[in-house]
């Protein structure tokens with residue numbers, strides 16, 4: 001009983017699944033973590049990132065104090081500085097000369113206050129958010145079709161669906177707990193038909209009956225083709241269309257026009273006829289269909305049209321608002337949905353009210369008691385940074401996002417921010433690519449220190465709770481913003497004493513002119529009476545909340561077939577296929593796609609602190625297939641220089657059959673804080689969707705060439721090192737230190753000397769060996785031993801083999817009785833099976849152990865491998881990888 005009492009319920013810091021977490025402070029002052037069995041988002045499950053939350057709450061790298069132009073200062077000075085500078089710039093240049101750039105990683109309370117200050121009191125629409133890069137095409141699609149930004153389904157629908165279409169989403173890696181839920185449903189009901197639509201063969205295909213590797217950007221053609229097929233085969237719901245929708249005829253006409261020639265359609269999609277036929281037949285004949293979609297749909301120059309092409313098919317079949325069916329835009333960030341609720345996007349007002357609606361303006365002005373409410377939408381993210389570059393915006397406050405890494409055209413973003421007279425950044429981490437170009441740094445509380453609410457993909461509001469004390473002088477984001485607001489002269493409106501007061505005000509706002517929830521979808525009337533105690537104890541609530549629910553309810557929207565358009569009918573939107581904005585050419589022949597890997601989160605400021613999460617994929621890469629590699633004379637692991645019209649990058653080649661000819665894929669995570677030149681956004685030009693302003697992140701023409709070096713090195717250090725004088729370097733967190741991979745145009749001998757100069761602390765025992773590789777080239781090994789511990793070590797050669805990495809990895813763990821000198825000469829740690837690349841992050845099992853289990857211990861299924869090695873027994877996200885290895889190595893055996 002006693003133990004149970006010490007677990008606190010909170011919500012995961014990462015993706016929009018919004019899993020319930022239970023956390024307990026352990027003896028090290030860090031957190032033990034487990035899934036919350038009572039939370040309806042995950043019923044106790046967590047993925048590798050959620051399970052590793054406890055490893056990211058150390059104080060390593062934290063921003064501890066406010067600073068102005070590089071000098072630490074106190075809070076009153078920093079707040080006064082920001083308030084005065086903003087006020088003066090507004091006085092001199094007008095209210096549109098300032099801007100906020102916020103994030104789906106803020107809590108609803110933070111977001112609410114930021115929006116209130118900018119739109120309500122400064123009086124400008126210039127608050128936009130990284131959700132512009134993420135969800136804005138879905139927002140446009142929803143609003144055009146439903147008259148409101150509403151995700152209609154609830155997670156429970158996955159348990160009832162008979163067909164699930166996953167399009168433009170790598171659910172297995174990006175929403176792993178939902179993927180596991182789907183996998184369990186498939187296991188229980190093998191007839192559940194799963195389709196993955198993605199130009200790449202991702203891990204999500206592991207449970208798919210059909211994978212459509214469509215041509216990048218051809219989604220509208222695919223779904224227009226589906227709409228035409230449904231109509232031609234009398235598989236539409238004519239009653240539903242007649243009674244509850246508008247615009248079907250013209251939409252169908254345009255879809256038919258788009259696909260008048262079936263051969264042309266197959267060509268546009270690059271698909272075999274039978275695959276397309278199977279997809280269309282299944283969709284037509286199966287009633288309960290859920291279509292999950294994410295960034296392969298949204299992050300496109302026609303993202304909004306892609307969204308509507310999907311919604312059209314659901315509306316035409318009446319498959320919305322009913323059990324086991326509906327379109328499902330999965331949200332990315334933990335509070336992507338909350339930000340949309342409180343008006344975080346430049347073109348919306350709070351509580352789903354709208355610019356241009358006089359009634360909404362009057363309601364808000366009255367509620368906030370302001371006569372300065374913004375009257376027009378502000379600039380969308382890309383326009384906003386353009387305005388900074390042009391000197392029109394002279395002060396920007398960036399909160400909980402890292403735009404130097406995540407906005408397209410990084411070089412331009414850096415130049416814009418360098419030129420901007422005032423760049424304020426609130427972050428919990430000190431050294432990020434964006435904090436490097438800030439004038440004022442404000443330390444924010446991080447996950448586990450902050451307190452408030454987030455809304456997940458199924459519209460469920462959950463509490464994030466404070467568990468640990470904040471290091472240094474970090475403060476809650478809502479507090480920081482309110483304190484600046486007060487100093488700008490808006491005291492009365494920002495006198496919040498507690499985050500619960502902010503929430504209560506927001507809940508009340510959702511009811512303005514909407515007491516019955518019939519005017520707007522978002523209604524929290526049941527939460528308006530929460531006092532501090534009630535807020536403290538708040539259990540997950542799915543909106544709309546008519547009354548506070550003691551037990552878990554699962555609601556879907558539009559079950560009454562009424563929509564929030566003027567006619568209350570859903571709208572079909574006519575859309576036509578168009579190619580991505582930038583096309584490949586002779587100069588830039590490959591199309592670059594970008595996205596996520598399983599164990600890292602965005603710009604790695606937090607997952608990069610976990611050695612476990614850093615082990616699965618430890619180095620930035622560009623994925624191409626074997627034919628493309630051969631054409632460019634590349635081997636797996638070669639370094640590759642990548643160039644586009646906007647910039648360049650230098651990463652390793654990863655050869656994979658998951659990717660098609662003429663295409664390439666790069667992860668978004670690495671950047672200047674942890675690599676020399678691995679930022680994918682440096683390559684991307686800012687082409688945007690006309691309606692949503694969302695950038696096209698998944699289709700950039702590039703060229704690649706092998707990058708030739710003279711020597712490379714692995715360097716292990718207990719402390720962080722600065723390595724910018726090497727041509728190539730990346731940093732990886734390992735237990736108790738950092739592992740660096742280096743490559744340089746200078747010879748191994750010089751590299752060896754350059755590294756020696758870097759390592760200033762030479763106390764203790766220095767072991768230096770120069771042996772040679774199989775090809776007789778020199779191989780340098782060095783280790784510095786202090787207090788019976790390896791403090792620093794390196795290996796340098798013209799070409800390093802995997803063996804060198806295995807040696808390095810084991811050096812950190814070397815027990816003191818191992819003969820370190822013998823190991824230095826042989827380059828192996830005897831008696832240890834080298835792990836190889838880590839496959840299972842939770843249990844830290846490497847590919848060599850798994851290979852050994854398959855080949856030498858008779859494990860012929862993923863289940864047996866799990867029993868034998870414990871790989872896959874944590875969150876389960878690596879099981880597709882294990883299955884693939886079983887297939888691969890069993891084949892070799894046969």
Ligand SMILES: Nc1nc2c(c(=O)[nH]1)N[C@H]1C(S)=C(S)[C@@H](COP(=O)(O)OP(=O)(O)OC[C@H]3O[C@@H](n4cnc5c(=O)[nH]c(N)nc54)[C@H](O)[C@@H]3O)O[C@H]1N2
Pocket residue numbers: 015016134167168169170171173174175197198199200202215216217218219294295296297331332333593594595596597598599600601602698
């Ligand atoms: N591990 C991990 N999980 C995360 C995050 C993370 O950083 N790491 N971030 C979170 C956030 S904020 C977000 S927004 C989500 C994103 O989640 P996802 O959208 O699932 O992730 P991405 O990898 O960006 O892209 C999804 C897929 O779109 C495919 N794609 C590219 N072009 C096209 C196309 O033209 N058509 C179709 N149909 N598909 C295409 C890509 O090949 C890719 O596999 O993940 C969330 N979860």
Ligand SMILES: Nc1nc2c(c(=O)[nH]1)N[C@H]1C(S)=C(S)[C@@H](COP(=O)(O)OP(=O)(O)OC[C@H]3O[C@@H](n4cnc5c(=O)[nH]c(N)nc54)[C@H](O)[C@@H]3O)O[C@H]1N2
Pocket residue numbers: 103105106130131133134135295299332333399400401402403405406407426427428429432444445446447450477594595596601602603604605606668680681684697
């Ligand atoms: N090429 C390419 N680019 C992309 C994408 C893509 O698929 N391809 N995806 C886009 C998408 S969908 C997204 S969502 C973005 C994500 O991109 P970003 O938002 O730039 O990435 P993060 O690393 O999540 O940045 C969050 C920052 O906030 C800090 N932080 C964390 N918690 C708090 C807090 O409570 N308060 C404060 N003040 N700071 C905090 C973190 O330390 C970190 O510096 O990237 C976009 N960019």
Ligand code: SF4
Pocket residue numbers: 012013014015016017018019042045046047048049050051174175176177178
């Ligand atoms: S799926 Fe993973 S990252 Fe997403 S909320 Fe759940 S535990 Fe966190």
Ligand SMILES: [Mo]
Pocket residue numbers: 133134135332333
């Ligand atoms: Mo996102």
